[in-house]
Amino acid sequence: xxxxxxxxxxxxxxxxxxxxxxxxxxxxxxxxxxxxxxxxxxxxxxxxxxxxxxxxxxxxxxxxxxxxxxxxxxxxxxxxxxxxxxxxxxxxxxxxxxxxxxxxxxxxxxxxxxxxxxxxxxxxxxxxxxxxxxxxxxxxxxxxxxxxxxxxxxxxxxxxxxxxxxxxxxxxxxxxxxxxxxxxxxxxxxxxxxxxxxxxxxxxxxxxxxxxxxxxxxxxxxxxxxxxxxxxxxxxxxxxxxxxxxxxxxxxxxxxxxxxxxxxxxxxxxxxxxxxxxxxxxxxxxxxxxxxxxxxxxxxxxxxxxxxxxxxxxxxxxxxxxxxxxxx
Amino acid sequence: xxxxxxxxxxxxxxxxxxxxxxxxxxxxxxxxxxxxxxxxxxxxxxxxxxxxxxxxxxxxxxxxxxxxxxxxxxxxxxxxxxxxxxxxxxxxxxxxxxxxxxxxxxxxxxxxxxxxxxxxxxxxxxxxxxxxxxxxxxxxxxxxxxxxxxxxxxxxxxxxxxxxxxxxxxxxxxxxxxxxxxxxxxxxxxxxxxxxxxxxxxxxxxxxxxxxxxxxxxxxxxxxxxxxxxxxxxxxxxxxxxxxxxxxxxxxxxxxxxxxxxxxxxxxxxxxxxxxxxxxxxxxxxxxxxxxxxxxxxxxxxxxxxxxxxxxxxxxxxxxxxxxxxxxxxxxxxxxxxxxxxxxxxxxxxxxxxx
Numbered sequence: 001x002x003x004x005x006x007x008x009x010x011x012x013x014x015x016x017x018x019x020x021x022x023x024x025x026x027x028x029x030x031x032x033x034x035x036x037x038x039x040x041x042x043x044x045x046x047x048x049x050x051x052x053x054x055x056x057x058x059x060x061x062x063x064x065x066x067x068x069x070x071x072x073x074x075x076x077x078x079x080x081x082x083x084x085x086x087x088x089x090x091x092x093x094x095x096x097x098x099x100x101x102x103x104x105x106x107x108x109x110x111x112x113x114x115x116x117x118x119x120x121x122x123x124x125x126x127x128x129x130x131x132x133x134x135x136x137x138x139x140x141x142x143x144x145x146x147x148x149x150x151x152x153x154x155x156x157x158x159x160x161x162x163x164x165x166x167x168x169x170x171x172x173x174x175x176x177x178x179x180x181x182x183x184x185x186x187x188x189x190x191x192x193x194x195x196x197x198x199x200x201x202x203x204x205x206x207x208x209x210x211x212x213x214x215x216x217x218x219x220x221x222x223x224x225x226x227x228x229x230x231x232x233x234x235x236x237x238x239x240x241x242x243x244x245x246x247x248x249x250x251x252x253x254x255x256x257x258x259x260x261x262x263x264x265x266x267x268x269x270x271x272x273x274x275x276x277x278x279x280x281x282x283x284x285x286x287x288x289x290x291x292x293x294x295x296x297x298x299x300x301x302x303x304x305x306x307x308x309x310x311x312x313x314x315x316x317x318x319x320x321x322x323x324x325x326x327x328x
Numbered sequence: 329x330x331x332x333x334x335x336x337x338x339x340x341x342x343x344x345x346x347x348x349x350x351x352x353x354x355x356x357x358x359x360x361x362x363x364x365x366x367x368x369x370x371x372x373x374x375x376x377x378x379x380x381x382x383x384x385x386x387x388x389x390x391x392x393x394x395x396x397x398x399x400x401x402x403x404x405x406x407x408x409x410x411x412x413x414x415x416x417x418x419x420x421x422x423x424x425x426x427x428x429x430x431x432x433x434x435x436x437x438x439x440x441x442x443x444x445x446x447x448x449x450x451x452x453x454x455x456x457x458x459x460x461x462x463x464x465x466x467x468x469x470x471x472x473x474x475x476x477x478x479x480x481x482x483x484x485x486x487x488x489x490x491x492x493x494x495x496x497x498x499x500x501x502x503x504x505x506x507x508x509x510x511x512x513x514x515x516x517x518x519x520x521x522x523x524x525x526x527x528x529x530x531x532x533x534x535x536x537x538x539x540x541x542x543x544x545x546x547x548x549x550x551x552x553x554x555x556x557x558x559x560x561x562x563x564x565x566x567x568x569x570x571x572x573x574x575x576x577x578x579x580x581x582x583x584x585x586x587x588x589x590x591x592x593x594x595x596x597x598x599x600x601x602x603x604x605x606x607x608x609x610x611x612x613x614x615x616x617x618x619x620x621x622x623x624x625x626x627x628x629x630x631x632x633x634x635x636x637x638x639x640x641x642x643x644x645x646x647x648x649x650x651x652x653x654x655x656x657x658x659x660x661x662x663x664x665x666x667x668x669x670x671x672x673x674x675x676x677x678x679x680x681x682x683x
Contacts, residue, residue: 013546043545044421046604072602103624109546115604117490118414141602145417225491274542282542 007294292321627661
């Protein structure tokens with residue numbers, strides 16, 4: 001239209017930060033706290049938001065999304081809690097092994113793909129393992145607003161129950177912990193049946209838990225819009241494959257341990273993204289031509305779109321076959 | 329720059345006027361000699377010095393009089409400002425966004441002093457100096473959204489984002505191009521756009537919704553929209569159609585240059601941080617045809633756009649009946665010369681009218 005057309009940049013706006021604390025929570029989980037170098041306040045955020053952490057791992061850029069777990073009202077600090085994944089692609093290992101207080105890092109502005117429905121008369125949080133992190137921020141926000149909530153939190157055992165002690169001490173009567181090693185399980189059916197009208201349920205945890213909650217809620221007559229979930233997918237390794245990018249006029253190879261999005265970025269292609277976890281839709285790319293099989297792993301495309309072979313989400317999805325041409 | 333605020337009216341004797349400064353910075357919406365819908369979004373990150381795009385919330389010579397007009401509308405019809413109960417947090421977000429932006433962008437006009445949650449807000453043009461507690465509604469004379477939008481030009485639609493849609497759950501709407509907040513409150517994006525012709529078939533709204541839901545914190549966006557208004561009326565609402573609709577029949581070849589106004593909306597889009605809602609400020613700029621044609625490029629181009637506009641659009645925008653009269657007038661300012669690309673007046677480089 002008008003004034004000074006500017007091309008949208010890939011990803012969200014960025015914030016330079018200094019690591020202010022690295023706090024081991026238990027054998028697997030470490031909390032990283034950040035402040036701004038100039039002491040300025042952080043942008044406020046809404047509970048449920050994540051930030052994308054940029055890591056320079058020996059020359060290789062890693063971009064991993066983590067839920068902001070700090071109190072949204074505390075503009076002096078952003079905090080994330082990271083579970084070490086020894087079998088993963090290395091982002092969490094890098095954070096655990098290399099990041100020290102005083103280090104300078106870059107975060108993205110908060111992006112919220114898992115917001116609280118503020119119309120809710122009551123909010124029920126269902127956490128599995130490290131899926132507790134967004135709920136820490138949600139609880140802080142709802143406490144300030146004086147809203148009704150309760151948390152049901154499933155953990156492997158007491159030693160790995162991140163923040164369970166703090167939560168139960170601070171909010172007696174609102175928090176229940178379930179330990180796998182004691183054969184305890186969230187009584188989901190009863191829990192859903194007992195809620196007042198206007199309750200919203202939020203689940204964050206392993207894929208199986210999320211599916212279980214959605215399926216059970218449907219079976220118990222819950223409207224889909226009252227059940228909220230967030231699952232970040234990490235890109236999975238796979239066979240290397242070749243891709244022709246027709247707008248950029250180049251052919252690139254996606255390596256075994258990188259995503260298609262990362263391969264494009266490595267080759268200097270400015271591809272859009274936000275969540276890097278198959279949820280936000282920002283990196284959706286048109287397929288011009290293909291001969292082979294797609295491995296769609298995103299939550300964004302509809303089943304028929306995935307089956308049609310005309311779209312791919314480069315942040316998490318891959319391809320097996322001789323020919324793939326993308327409109328990028 | 330110090331702004332001289334006009335003392336003017338947008339009703340009754342219609343004493344509204346644009347100064348030469350306001351004419352030159354008018355947001356002319358046509359970048360070429362024809363117009364069709366598009367998802368014409370760009371980032372809202374400033375613009376040329378002095379232009380309406382430069383600041384986050386543009387303040388101009390009409391500010392004080394526009395706020396006076398808003399107060400009149402609200403006194404007659406309080407339902408122009410509504411906020412569903414879950415939108416109060418978004419109201420605080422909006423209050424913070426505007427106070428921070430205006431005090432940074434216009435330090436000679438607005439001041440914000442923050443001591444924890446204790447805030448002092450000084451609005452010099454309106455003679456306001458209030459101290460209140462952020463997030464405590466009892467310390468303000470109105471709800472946070474109403475308080476700040478009584479002091480900010482433009483309408484405000486505050487949209488909740490949930491269930492893969494946007495919902496019109498709060499707003500301040502007194503300077504609108506014939507739509508009603510009271511009618512649209514609680515509707516989703518597709519519902520409130522249902523009356524717009526052609527655009528649905530073009531897939532415009534699906535793409536626009538996708539774009540808007542991805543507007544992120546710290547990265548606001550903007551676009552322009554436009555229509556036509558007879559007399560410099562800010563409040564062209566359905567609620568008051570019986571008062572202003574009839575005025576469209578009062579155009580004559582003699583008065584059209586003064587009475588007929590191009591109405592342009594600078595629409596901006598901001599993600600609100602605490603609530604994750606989206607605010608959609610819709611700022612209305614009016615310019616009389618006789619002022620607009622003092623810029624030769626704009627006179628040439630407006631004639632061509634109005635002449636070639638599809639009938640559906642001229643009908644939807646409410647000026648199909650007056651189009652022949654407009655074209656008679658505007659054709660006098662179109663000499664057939666080519667126009668330079670883009671929206672700017674280009675007064676130094678475009679030739680004067682050759683007839």
